Amino acid sequence: MKKSYILYVLVLLISTFCFRASAYAQQKIEQEMDVEINEVPANAKDFIKNLPFRIKPNWFYEINEVGHSYEAKFKYKKRLYSIEFDTTGRLLDVEIQLTKRDIDKKMMQQIDTYFQSEFSSYSIGKIQLQLGGDEDAILKGLNKVLKKIPSELQQGYEIVVNGKKSNYYQPFEVFFDMSGKALSIVQIKLRNTDHLEY
Amino acid sequence: MPDISINKRLNEVWKVNLGIENRINHFDTNNINSNFSTNYGLTDISFLVSRKWKLNYSFNAGYLIRFEDSQRINRFIQQFTIVDRLYRYTFSHRFVTDQTFINTDNITYRLRYRFVFERALSGLKVDTKEWYLKVGNEVLTLYEDQLLDLEYRITPSIGYAISDASKIEFGIDTRFKSIVHNEFEFENWLTINWFFSF
Numbered sequence: 134m135k136k137s138y139i140l141y142v143l144v145l146l147i148s149t150f151c152f153r154a155s156a157y158a159q160q161k162i163e164q165e166m167d168v169e170i171n172e173v174p175a176n177a178k179d180f181i182k183n184l185p186f187r188i189k190p191n192w193f194y195e196i197n198e199v200g201h202s203y204e205a206k207f208k209y210k211k212r213l214y215s216i217e218f219d220t221t222g223r224l225l226d227v228e229i230q231l232t233k234r235d236i237d238k239k240m241m242q243q244i245d246t247y248f249q250s251e252f253s254s255y256s257i258g259k260i261q262l263q264l265g266g267d268e269d270a271i272l273k274g275l276n277k278v279l280k281k282i283p284s285e286l287q288q289g290y291e292i293v294v295n296g297k298k299s300n301y302y303q304p305f306e307v308f309f310d311m312s313g314k315a316l317s318i319v320q321i322k323l324r325n326t327d328h329l330e331y
Numbered sequence: 332m333p334d335i336s337i338n339k340r341l342n343e344v345w346k347v348n349l350g351i352e353n354r355i356n357h358f359d360t361n362n363i364n365s366n367f368s369t370n371y372g373l374t375d376i377s378f379l380v381s382r383k384w385k386l387n388y389s390f391n392a393g394y395l396i397r398f399e400d401s402q403r404i405n406r407f408i409q410q411f412t413i414v415d416r417l418y419r420y421t422f423s424h425r426f427v428t429d430q431t432f433i434n435t436d437n438i439t440y441r442l443r444y445r446f447v448f449e450r451a452l453s454g455l456k457v458d459t460k461e462w463y464l465k466v467g468n469e470v471l472t473l474y475e476d477q478l479l480d481l482e483y484r485i486t487p488s489i490g491y492a493i494s495d496a497s498k499i500e501f502g503i504d505t506r507f508k509s510i511v512h513n514e515f516e517f518e519n520w521l522t523i524n525w526f527f528s529f
Binding site for chain 2: 164165166167193206213295299300301302303304323324325326327328329330331
């Protein structure tokens with residue numbers, strides 16, 4: 134009897150741990166560091182040089198749960214751009230920060246409907262349009278105004294939302310395809326700010 | 332002025348904070364002829380209970396006990412903090428009211444506002460094993476014996492994130508006291524702060 138009780142407690146403890154582990158398995162953790170321009174792969178620098186506008190980006194080396202990459206971040210015409218390359222300098226994707234007003238009304242309604250079903254309350258933080266595909270096509274696409282970027286380059290919207298679940302708020306990153314379907318939802322791990330509060 | 336701040340998260344909403352601060356006097360700036368010597372000043376032990384609201388806000392309430400010159404000084408603290416995570420900087424706003432007394436006949440009331448600016452010295456945010464700059468500005472109003480006074484503090488420091496949960500900071504705490512009554516006092520402290528969360 135005593136043995137089975139101990140076993141029961143052990144199973145309970147392990148399953149509790151496993152549940153906690155799985156609940157946090159899909160967490161977004163990123164670390165980025167400044168890099169000097171001479172450390173950036175030549176292909177990535179060439180891509181930035183060939184952009185249809187003159188900018189001077191800040192370069193970062195990023196480590197996340199998927200792998201390592203280089204990222205060029207800059208502001209152009211009041212929009213934040215983030216262009217990500219793999220460690221060989223091959224283009225991975227381009228992200229352009231948007232506001233709610235930039236998104237088609239019908240699409241925004243679909244996004245809101247998803248958030249309403251997922252959270253009891255929410256507020257949208259950051260919205261980014263993600264572009265992907267052939268490097269030349271992207272360079273041409275970036276030459277156009279936002280609404281005229283070819284649809285085949287537009288892969289979806291990456292949205293950071295502060296959502297209320299189980300009576301508390303957590304930040305999530307949700308990726309919607311261009312039809313408004315949520316393809317992934319990842320909880321963002323907020324960094325500790327106790328040193329700013331006390 | 333060595334300071335230890337230990338935070339224990341009870342769940343996603345509640346946490347507790349234990350703070351221990353010692354002050355060691357080295358040099359009296361008001362008396363230029365005084366010798367450099369080390370004298371124990373005081374010890375503060377504080378305990379705060381904190382409730383998070385949404386992602387960026389928290390309410391705190393607690394008690395501080397100060398041991399100084401064989402006296403025991405009591406302080407009740409109520410605090411509200413806002414943490415703003417921006418693209419490259421993090422700001423925090425702290426609003427505090429507190430009541431300090433040795434006995435209930437003579438209570439000092441204070442109203443404090445502190446603004447803290449933090450910037451990672453590499454990358455966009457403070458990651459593990461990275462240095463950061465933190466500058467605090469605080470304005471205090473004091474009400475004691477029917478007299479109102481004002482104090483200003485500036486606390487620049489350099490911090491190092493040993494991990495997300497453990498940060499150490501080295502800095503200066505400069506205090507301009509008795510601003511209203513023209514009995515201007517100036518204090519300068521060297522600070523070492525360690526913040527640890529679990």
